[in-house]
Amino acid sequence: xxxxxxxxxxxxxxxxxxxxxxxxxxxxxxxxxxxxxxxxxxxxxxxxxxxxxxxxxxxxxxxxxxxxxxxxxxxxxxxxxxxxxxxxxxxxxxxxxxxxxxxxxxxxxxxxxxxxxxxxxxxxxxxxxxxxxxxxxxxxxxxxxxxxxxxxxxxxxxxxxxxxxxxxxxxxxxxxxxxxxxxxxxxxxxxxxxxxxxxxxxxxxxxxxxxxxxxxxxxxxxxxxxxxxxxxxxxxxxxxxxxxxxxxxxxxxxxxxxxxxxxxxxxxxxxxxxxxxxxxxxxxxxxxxxxxxxxxxxxxxxxxxxxxxxxxxxxxxxxxxxxxxxxxxxxxxxxxxxxxxxxxxxxxxxxxxxxxxxxxxxxx
Amino acid sequence: xxxxxxxxxxxxxxxxxxxxxxxxxxxxxxxxxxxxxxxxxxxxxxxxxxxxxxxxxxxxxxxxxxxxxxxxxxxxxxxxxxxxxxxxxxxxxxxxxxxxxxxxxxxxxxxxxxxxxxxxxxxxxxxxxxxxxxxxxxxxxxxxxxxxxxxxxxxxxxxxxxxxxxxxxxxxxxxxxxxx
Amino acid sequence: xxxxxxxxxxxxxxxxxxxxxxxxxxxxxxxxxxxxxxxxxxxxxxxxxxxxxxxxxxxxxxxxxxxxxxxxxxxxxxxxxxxxxxxxxxxxxxxxxxxxxxxxxxxxxxxxxxxxxxxxxxxxxxxxxxxxxxxxxxxxxxxxxxxxxxxxxxxxxxxxxxxxxxxxxxxxxxxxxxxxxxxxxxx
Numbered sequence: 001x002x003x004x005x006x007x008x009x010x011x012x013x014x015x016x017x018x019x020x021x022x023x024x025x026x027x028x029x030x031x032x033x034x035x036x037x038x039x040x041x042x043x044x045x046x047x048x049x050x051x052x053x054x055x056x057x058x059x060x061x062x063x064x065x066x067x068x069x070x071x072x073x074x075x076x077x078x079x080x081x082x083x084x085x086x087x088x089x090x091x092x093x094x095x096x097x098x099x100x101x102x103x104x105x106x107x108x109x110x111x112x113x114x115x116x117x118x119x120x121x122x123x124x125x126x127x128x129x130x131x132x133x134x135x136x137x138x139x140x141x142x143x144x145x146x147x148x149x150x151x152x153x154x155x156x157x158x159x160x161x162x163x164x165x166x167x168x169x170x171x172x173x174x175x176x177x178x179x180x181x182x183x184x185x186x187x188x189x190x191x192x193x194x195x196x197x198x199x200x201x202x203x204x205x206x207x208x209x210x211x212x213x214x215x216x217x218x219x220x221x222x223x224x225x226x227x228x229x230x231x232x233x234x235x236x237x238x239x240x241x242x243x244x245x246x247x248x249x250x251x252x253x254x255x256x257x258x259x260x261x262x263x264x265x266x267x268x269x270x271x272x273x274x275x276x277x278x279x280x281x282x283x284x285x286x287x288x289x290x291x292x293x294x295x296x297x298x299x300x301x302x303x304x305x306x307x308x309x310x311x312x313x314x315x316x317x318x319x320x321x322x323x324x325x326x327x328x329x330x331x332x333x334x335x336x337x338x339x340x341x342x343x344x345x346x347x348x349x350x351x352x353x354x355x356x357x358x359x360x361x362x363x364x
Numbered sequence: 365x366x367x368x369x370x371x372x373x374x375x376x377x378x379x380x381x382x383x384x385x386x387x388x389x390x391x392x393x394x395x396x397x398x399x400x401x402x403x404x405x406x407x408x409x410x411x412x413x414x415x416x417x418x419x420x421x422x423x424x425x426x427x428x429x430x431x432x433x434x435x436x437x438x439x440x441x442x443x444x445x446x447x448x449x450x451x452x453x454x455x456x457x458x459x460x461x462x463x464x465x466x467x468x469x470x471x472x473x474x475x476x477x478x479x480x481x482x483x484x485x486x487x488x489x490x491x492x493x494x495x496x497x498x499x500x501x502x503x504x505x506x507x508x509x510x511x512x513x514x515x516x517x518x519x520x521x522x523x524x525x526x527x528x529x530x531x532x533x534x535x536x537x538x539x540x541x542x543x544x
Numbered sequence: 545x546x547x548x549x550x551x552x553x554x555x556x557x558x559x560x561x562x563x564x565x566x567x568x569x570x571x572x573x574x575x576x577x578x579x580x581x582x583x584x585x586x587x588x589x590x591x592x593x594x595x596x597x598x599x600x601x602x603x604x605x606x607x608x609x610x611x612x613x614x615x616x617x618x619x620x621x622x623x624x625x626x627x628x629x630x631x632x633x634x635x636x637x638x639x640x641x642x643x644x645x646x647x648x649x650x651x652x653x654x655x656x657x658x659x660x661x662x663x664x665x666x667x668x669x670x671x672x673x674x675x676x677x678x679x680x681x682x683x684x685x686x687x688x689x690x691x692x693x694x695x696x697x698x699x700x701x702x703x704x705x706x707x708x709x710x711x712x713x714x715x716x717x718x719x720x721x722x723x724x725x726x727x728x729x730x731x
Contacts, residue, residue: 256366256368258366258368259366259368288507289507290378290379290380290381290505290507291378291379291380291381291420291505291507292504292505293501293502293504293505294379294505296378296379298374298375298378300375314371315371315372315374315375316371316374317371317374321371322371325367325368325371328367328368339368388712388714390714428712429712430682430711430712430713430714431711431712431713431714432713432714432715432716433678433681433682433713433714433715433716434713436713437711437713458709458711461711462709514714515641517641517643517682517684517714518641518643518684519643519683519684519685520643520644520647520684520685520686521686523643523644527644528644528647529611529615530615531615531644531645532615532616532617533612533615533616533617533648534616534617534619534630534631534634534645534648535616535630535648535661535662535663536610536612536613536616537610537612537661538660538661539607540590540607541590541661542590542592543651543652544651544652544653
């Protein structure tokens with residue numbers, strides 16, 4: 001027997017819109033009714049599909065039917081006018097949005113002095129210009145006089161500036177790390193994903209002028225690099241280097257830089273460097289092992305130089321993996337990037353206060 | 365997870381293999397030590413009995429265990445009931461040891477472990493052998509050994525006559541003493 | 545309490561053996577007589593030589609230097625004031641597995657030497673008595689003595705063989721304190 005209220009709900013909403021939890025039929029009651037013929041005829045004659053009651057821990061049985069009605073109503077309403085319930089709701093669509101004031105505040109929040117025109121240019125995407133032009137043409141306005149520059153040029157400048165600043169920073173902080181590694185780190189930090197992370201955290205989302213909302217990763221990255229370019233034009237090289245170190249290079253905090261740069265053939269690279277350093281021939285030796293005949297086997301391999309001094313050790317479930325990890329360990333030793341690494345020194349020389357007592361200087 | 369972190373994790377949660385020589389050891393006192401390794405209690409990552417970080421223990425020479433002096437071999441009794449009326453049996457320790465020289469140590473460890481579902485799994489990591497003959501595939505697994513609780517005593521017969529003579533003496537015989 | 549200081553506290557199995565008692569009565573010769581006729585041991589302090597010249601048997605007692613003399617340990621004076629006793633002065637806890645020490649306090653048959661010879665104080669003498677028994681029961685030394693126990697007017701003899709096979713046993717020396725001074729006080 002189906003409750004009258006439930007019957008009403010079932011009638012109001014078509015079956016395809018129901019969740020599995022909403023459509024319930026008490027099969028136990030049904031079988032009581034049809035006990036004479038084993039319920040076979042009734043089951044065959046039933047038009048709607050039989051769904052078993054799914055027990056829910058969080059919904060009380062006395063609230064259940066009421067909630068189902070509410071859910072059905074809401075679903076119906078959402079289907080009727082979807083625009084009311086679709087996200088996102090852009091902030092710039094609000095009536096009191098003052099773009100000029102926001103732009104000014106944005107520049108001040110970054111703690112830099114921007115030229116207003118350059119800042120606006122840096123945050124203007126090409127797609128925005130297209131849409132503006134289309135709008136005005138629709139209204140019959142002559143668009144030949146419309147002069148808005150997009151951020152393409154500034155972003156190209158910014159990319160170059162950012163890369164230079166980062167490489168300079170790495171050269172200062174991890175000089176033993178090879179140039180290939182420096183480039184890999186720089187590539188990681190200027191990737192679209194990383195720059196999107198920075199830009200969203202700095203509040204670029206509503207202030208970028210572009211056609212789509214929310215902006216794509218590409219737009220975020222281009223706008224951020226354009227901001228760097230605008231800063232270079234506004235305040236000069238010194239400020240822009242600090243800006244890049246503050247906002248881009250600081251993302252290396254808590255990350256393993258050896259993980260970012262993946263060496264393809266660590267043993268070969270290690271041997272090459274050992275030859276240069278005069279440590280060749282190097283020899284891998286098994287230091288420890290456990291459970292050789294089990295699936296939990298583990299080996300610890302050490303790498304020894306020609307003076308039989310331990311250079312590094314690696315772990316692995318097979319001897320090959322352990323040897324490769326040992327080579328990686330030796331490379332870290334060569335590059336002075338062994339975990340735990342002393343922290344990077346991000347602060348500039350003219351900053352009046354020493355924030356963190358840097359242990360890094362001890363090793364230099 | 366980077367390659368370094370992965371192998372570090374592998375090493376942390378690997379199961380090591382320990383060797384324990386039960387010669388002249390009390391099985392019940394040894395069981396407290398052995399079960400500590402079976403549970404993984406000797407590891408810094410151990411955080412309670414629910415942790416699955418136990419090691420393997422290979423016990424050798426279980427036929428040479430030593431019970432407390434007096435007649436513990438006689439009064440230590442193992443009870444079993446078949447479930448049928450009159451099915452109770454009481455087996456003395458020496459009788460059990462005669463039937464299976466690994467059984468006393470096995471039962472001691474089984475009794476010492478926590479009484480929960482992880483007990484059977486832990487007991488599977490205990491390998492007891494009555495003498496020094498270990499299967500060939502187990503020997504390379506072994507990593508380290510658990511120190512014995514008692515030093516293995518040496519019989520007077522096992523010392524050479526020279527060793528006995530040259531051992532420092534605590535007193536000298538008086539004059540005109542006749543030894544027998 | 546006699547029962548506490550008795551070796552019965554070892555938890556040994558005891559039974560009265562009448563045959564063993566009667567056997568003991570068949571040993572009229574005193575120990576002294578037996579000793580003077582012995583010729584087996586070579587490390588006598590007083591060595592007894594027996595030579596046969598024709599019909600005559602010459603029994604001669606020679607005083608020879610002790611074999612132990614070179615290996616006597618230099619013992620410190622005991623801070624507790626027990627002057628003569630070597631074990632007190634040694635200051636070590638002797639265990640029943642230290643067979644090289646225990647061996648010094650028994651004769652060739654395994655019987656404990658008297659205090660007049662060893663110089664032990666009464667306490668250490670009793671202690672050593674227990675240690676010798678423990679070492680023997682653990683199978684570390686061999687003894688050729690029948691251990692007679694007199695308790696409450698009855699004489700007991702330890703059985704030579706146990707019912708169970710001769711499996712390994714170890715002893716805890718702290719129980720000797722209970723044998724000597726009675727049970728531990730438990731609060």
